[in-house]
Every structure is written in C-alpha cells, then in structure tokens.
Amino acid sequence: MTLQKDAGRDCTRAWEAMPWVLRGDAPATQDDWLRAHLAGCHGCREEFAQQERLREALSLPSDLPLDADAGLARLMARLDEEEARPPVARRRVSSGWLVRALAAAVLVQAVGIGVLGVKLRGEAPPAPVYRTLSSQDEAPAAAGSLRVVPQAAMKVAEWNQLLQSLHLRVAGGPNDVGAYTLVQEDGKPASDETLQRLRGTQGIRFAERVAGAP
Amino acid sequence: MSDADNQADATDRQLLRRMAEGDRAALSVMYRAYHGRLCRFLSRITRRADVVEEAINDCFWIAWQKAGTFQGESRVSTWIMGIAYRCGLKALRQHGSEPVDEDSLPEDRTPSHDPDDDRVMRDWLGKGLERLSADQRVVVELVYGVGHTLDDVATIMGCPVGTVKARLFHARVKLRNVLPGLAGERNIHRENAP
Numbered sequence: 001m002t003l004q005k006d007a008g009r010d011c012t013r014a015w016e017a018m019p020w021v022l023r024g025d026a027p028a029t030q031d032d033w034l035r036a037h038l039a040g041c042h043g044c045r046e047e048f049a050q051q052e053r054l055r056e057a058l059s060l061p062s063d064l065p066l067d068a069d070a071g072l073a074r075l076m077a078r079l080d081e082e083e084a085r086p087p088v089a090r091r092r093v094s095s096g097w098l099v100r101a102l103a104a105a106v107l108v109q110a111v112g113i114g115v116l117g118v119k120l121r122g123e124a125p126p127a128p129v130y131r132t133l134s135s136q137d138e139a140p141a142a143a144g145s146l147r148v149v150p151q152a153a154m155k156v157a158e159w160n161q162l163l164q165s166l167h168l169r170v171a172g173g174p175n176d177v178g179a180y181t182l183v184q185e186d187g188k189p190a191s192d193e194t195l196q197r198l199r200g201t202q203g204i205r206f207a208e209r210v211a212g213a214p
Numbered sequence: 215m216s217d218a219d220n221q222a223d224a225t226d227r228q229l230l231r232r233m234a235e236g237d238r239a240a241l242s243v244m245y246r247a248y249h250g251r252l253c254r255f256l257s258r259i260t261r262r263a264d265v266v267e268e269a270i271n272d273c274f275w276i277a278w279q280k281a282g283t284f285q286g287e288s289r290v291s292t293w294i295m296g297i298a299y300r301c302g303l304k305a306l307r308q309h310g311s312e313p314v315d316e317d318s319l320p321e322d323r324t325p326s327h328d329p330d331d332d333r334v335m336r337d338w339l340g341k342g343l344e345r346l347s348a349d350q351r352v353v354v355e356l357v358y359g360v361g362h363t364l365d366d367v368a369t370i371m372g373c374p375v376g377t378v379k380a381r382l383f384h385a386r387v388k389l390r391n392v393l394p395g396l397a398g399e400r401n402i403h404r405e406n407a408p
Binding site for chain 1: 216238242245249257261270271274275339354355358361363382390393394
C-alpha cells in the first residue's frame, strides 16, 4: 500500500519534471532522478517517449508557405508609406481613440448649434446684438471716467493701492464682463498719463476711456 | 538561462537599441531572426498564412515603434513573443482561423520543403493540437517548441503562472489520451494524470 502510494507520488513528480528535462534545463539532480525513475516505470517511460516525440514534432519548422524576405519587403513598404505621411496624419493613425473622441465632440457641438439655431429662429431678435466694455449699462458714466478690467488673480490690496496711487475711485462695476468704472477723486477727467500708467500696470488686462470722454 | 540564451539576448538588446534610433538594417536582422519562430508560434493560433504574416508584420511594426520603450524587465524574445501573441489574437478576431484558397495567396509565398516523414509527424501533431483550445496550444508551443520557462509564458500571455501551469497540465492530459491513438498505437492511457 505504502509502496503503491510512493510510486504514484513518484509518477506525479516524474510527470512534472518531464518538460524541463526534455528542454535540457532541469537541474542535474532532477535529470538523474527522472532517468532512474523511468528505468523502473513502464508507464512513465511510455509517457516520456511520447513527450519526446511531441517536442520533436513541435520543433519542426512551420509548414505555412511564408517567405521572410517577401514579408520584410511588405513591412518596409509600410514603414515608407508611414514616413511619407505628414506628421499630423501619422499622429492620427497612432491615436485612434483621440480621433474618435474629437469626432464625437464635433458631432455634439454640431447638434448643439443646430438646436440653438432652431431655438433662436423662433424668438424675436434681441435689440443690442453686441456690447463693448465702454458701452453704458445701468447708469451713464461721468465724463472722463475710465473702464478698467483687472486680472482675476490681482489681489484686492494691490488693486486698492493702485487706485490710491493714481487718485482714482470706483464709480461703478464690475459689470458682467468684469469691468470697473473709475473716476478721478477730484471729479476731473482722468489724464492720459493716468491711463498710460494703468495700461502699464501688471495685473490690468484692459484700460480705456468711456466712449465720448475726452 | 543558458550562456547561449544570454548571448542571444545581448544581441537582441543591441538590435533593439539600434531600432530605437531608426536603424532599419537592425530591424531586418531582427525580422529574419524571428520569422521562423513567430511563424510556427502563430500557426498554433491560426492556420491562415495571410493572417500569420499580418500578425508578424504587426508585431514588428509595434516593436519598431516601441523599441525605445523596452525596459529590459524580460528577455527581448519574451517581449517580442508577447507582442506577437496579442497581434495573433487580434488578427484571429478580425479574420477567423479558416484556411484560405492557395490561389489567393501572393506568388511569393512559396510552399516550404516538407519530406514525407515530417508530414506524417505534422499530421499526428496537428490532429492532437486540434483537440486543444488556442491558449493550450500556445502554452504547449511556448514550452516544448520555443523552450520558454513558465514565468516567461506567463509574461507573454499576460496571465498568472498558475494559469499557465493549469493550461499546460490540461493540454498534456488531453494529448496523452489522444496522441497514442492518432499514432496508431493501441495503448490508450487512462483519462487522468498521475
């Protein structure tokens, strides 16, 4: 009973060792052990013989009618074709997902524009079709006042310091495009020098006289 | 890994470096060196010669473009076989595995030399492999035909080593039961492995 169990265990071990012994990269001890086992085990000897035949069959060159030189020529032609294409087109080939994503975005935009067009056509045209920063909104600005748009990143302290140094104060704003209306503290029209200093200040995106001002 | 394997890998790495620099001569050397191996390997996935060639060229197309990204975590041959495996599966999904008419093949694909003895052995092997799944055939080819370790095969197929072991085990059990009969032998082994 014990002998049978041991024999079964040995056959399992032999089964596992066979591929690596056949490949010739099993440790010498494993190789020796398997050879010794095969000498006394008919079943494993037959199995090993079949494994050898299998390996031999698998080692035969492919029977598919393929010519390496012809295949290589086709690959080189493909590389030539790719290199002859402009970089943008090449990038398009290598980024299929990007192309699809962009196409989807364009499609969504086209649908959106179409829907918007239909909607607008059904409504009465709005009176002002556009507005400028110097357009007058709620209340008319005083003569000589300025329209100024600070950058979003500009700090309040910097803004206040700038107004103080130029003797300006906020008379209105910000409107819906972020423009403030500034006037001189003394009520006089702002000078060209003040305007130039505003334009030259870092953090000021836009500075202009209100339309009609001197 | 044997000295011969180490030497072959060093040569491959050098070729890959040259390919990364745009050296087409290095690509040609690599292509010719691997063509036979890849041909046989991919023929375990599909018997369509045109699909095999497409997969080989896709494989080297990718290797050419990715040569500079090779990290050296495995042997170059393992890296290339992994690319070829994925290209083979992709080509198989696109085209199926049915053979095409010989007439439809380009004229430069000439039949290889096939002596009678080899043909008998190929038929025997082919009938045996027909009983296996594609993944089992690939494992058998990589272990017995190409001579990769289980770790290499796991890297190539992108699966755990345990999965490779299981595929190899089941493939061997199936072959053990069908191959003797296909060879005309009367001795059919029992269904289970020892």
